[in-house]
Amino acid sequence: MRAAIRSAVPPEATEAISYGIPAFKNKGALVWFAAFSDHCSLFPTAAVIEKFKNELKAYSTSKGTIHFPTDKPLPIALIKKLVKARVAQIESKKQR
Numbered sequence: 001m002r003a004a005i006r007s008a009v010p011p012e013a014t015e016a017i018s019y020g021i022p023a024f025k026n027k028g029a030l031v032w033f034a035a036f037s038d039h040c041s042l043f044p045t046a047a048v049i050e051k052f053k054n055e056l057k058a059y060s061t062s063k064g065t066i067h068f069p070t071d072k073p074l075p076i077a078l079i080k081k082l083v084k085a086r087v088a089q090i091e092s093k094k095q096r
Contacts, residue, residue, distance in 0.1 A: 005042075005079065007080060012026060014026070030086055031082075040068045040070060042082065043064055048082055055081075
């Protein structure tokens with residue numbers, strides 16, 4: 001998951017620990033991610049999850065997180081799409 005996120009964030013984005021889990025930042029937090037015993041989580045914010053709710057129907061979601069089961073391959077293309085949407089969201093806020 002880390003490699004998929006890294007490939008979708010701006011080159012100047014940095015890695016950090018935020019809220020006790022790994023995150024990527026670029027003038028503010030972009031996304032968080034974490035691994036658990038039965039799933040990997042991506043935290044792209046509630047707005048991104050809402051925007052892609054139809055594409056996320058196969059996964060367990062909550063307000064701010066998506067759970068990808070560890071017994072199946074990660075949907076790399078979907079993860080990149082979600083991260084790019086989050087980056088675009090941050091960029092659009094900066095232009096206001």
